[in-house]
Amino acid sequence: EDLDLGGFPHYMAKEIQEQPESVERMIRGRLDDRFGVARLDGLNLTPRELRGFSRVKILGCGSAYYVGQIGATMIEELARIPADAEAASEFRYRNPIIEADTLYIAVSQSGETIDTAFAVEEIKRKGGRVVGLVNVVGSTIARACDGGVYLHAGPEIAVASTKALTNMAVGFALIALSLGRVRDLSNADGQRIIDAIRALPGQIKAVLDDEPAIAEHAKAAATAKSLFFIGRVRGFPVAREGAQKFKEISYRHAEAYQTSELKHGPLALIDDSLPTVAIVPADELADRNLAAMQQIRARGGAVLAVTHENVDFGELDVPRIVVPRTEPELDPILLTIPLQLLAYHAALTLGYDIDKPRNLAKSVTVE
Numbered sequence: 267e268d269l270d271l272g273g274f275p276h277y278m279a280k281e282i283q284e285q286p287e288s289v290e291r292m293i294r295g296r297l298d299d300r301f302g303v304a305r306l307d308g309l310n311l312t313p314r315e316l317r318g319f320s321r322v323k324i325l326g327c328g329s330a331y332y333v334g335q336i337g338a339t340m341i342e343e344l345a346r347i348p349a350d351a352e353a354a355s356e357f358r359y360r361n362p363i364i365e366a367d368t369l370y371i372a373v374s375q376s377g378e379t380i381d382t383a384f385a386v387e388e389i390k391r392k393g394g395r396v397v398g399l400v401n402v403v404g405s406t407i408a409r410a411c412d413g414g415v416y417l418h419a420g421p422e423i424a425v426a427s428t429k430a431l432t433n434m435a436v437g438f439a440l441i442a443l444s445l446g447r448v449r450d451l452s453n454a455d456g457q458r459i460i461d462a463i464r465a466l467p468g469q470i471k472a473v474l475d476d477e478p479a480i481a482e483h484a485k486a487a488a489t490a491k492s493l494f495f496i497g498r499v500r501g502f503p504v505a506r507e508g509a510q511k512f513k514e515i516s517y518r519h520a521e522a523y524q525t526s527e528l529k530h531g532p533l534a535l536i537d538d539s540l541p542t543v544a545i546v547p548a549d550e551l552a553d554r555n556l557a558a559m560q561q562i563r564a565r566g567g568a569v570l571a572v573t574h575e576n577v578d579f580g581e582l583d584v585p586r587i588v589v590p591r592t593e594p595e596l597d598p599i600l601l602t603i604p605l606q607l608l609a610y611h612a613a614l615t616l617g618y619d620i621d622k623p624r625n626l627a628k629s630v631t632v633e
């Protein structure tokens with residue numbers, strides 16, 4: 267088993283570092299420069315069928331659900347179709363309305379998560395069309411779906427998922443491109459996204475090169491009993507996933523909030539014992555995010571910003587993790603990577619069992 271670790275101390279460390287190559291595998295043969303579109307033959311959907319959907323519903327559990335939220339935003343932005351993600355574990359218990367013109371997407375690393383498999387079953391029983399975004403070839407969910415896109419992330423051993431989630435997010439970008447290009451997304455915009463997708467492996471490598479600095483931030487974060495992770499719109503599911511990863515392996519309470527919601531309640535908790543990790547991309551909300559960070563600082567709360575080079579922090583003096591810019595729609599993919607390292611190094615500092623955290627299984631196959 268040690269051999270498989272390839273010299274890394276933990277599978278999670280290995281899987282984080284594998285991401286440039288696993289994203290390469292995800293996109294290989296799937297980008298079509300001639301028409302600025304993704305080629306996803308496994309979906310088993312003709313352009314005409316793709317055009318016929320007027321809504322997208324994404325279902326997954328845990329981190330796969332959070333990546334589903336990233337995917338829903340990508341689909342709304344690039345294809346302009348109403349899209350949302352829902353926890354698959356809740357889906358069938360609310361007697362969901364299954365619509366013929368909705369494209370259902372089930373997302374799962376293992377393909378064996380019982381809650382997600384039951385959601386697929388419910389959709390199919392009621393006549394819905396469901397495709398999978400799954401890593402394990404031939405798994406239960408992959409077989410149950412009407413078509414799908416495999417993640418090609420390779421085996422993922424660590425309970426805390428990393429490389430599979432990144433490939434899910436890239437998969438959603440490809441699906442958003444496919445849905446967009448049979449609607450209003452122009453060839454030029456399609457090509458803009460394709461070029462950005464192609465640059466991702468090199469950019470992920472650049473984030474990973476920053477590991478020593480991120481490890482230092484993690485040592486500081488590990489001393490806190492509780493943390494906030496905050497973000498807005500594209501940044502909110504990133505914050506949710508960052509908090510989830512932190513909780514899973516460092517056993518610290520970490521809570522994700524929309525930055526905009528802080529002032530509606532949780533700001534009352536802020537003091538010098540509750541640090542905040544703020545997701546601050548260089549987008550149209552950067553100024554508002556800066557204002558929120560100022561409010562936190564004014565109450566004595568420490569802030570660590572995960573941000574881009576060209577965000578002007580003005581007088582605000584807070585530590586930053588800077589990730590490379592991509593096209594705004596794809597920002598969540600790169601913003602998530604440092605949060606994996608943050609969680610990993612916090613757990614390492616605290617001396618916990620990183621690959622097999624207490625109370626958790628790699629895939630949840632019982633309800």
Ligand code: AGP
Pocket residue numbers: 327328329330373374375376377378379382425426427428511514628629630
């Ligand atoms: C991720 O770090 C978690 N271990 C967990 O939330 C996981 O993503 C979830 O259980 C779904 O698993 P799946 O992708 O195999 O369906």
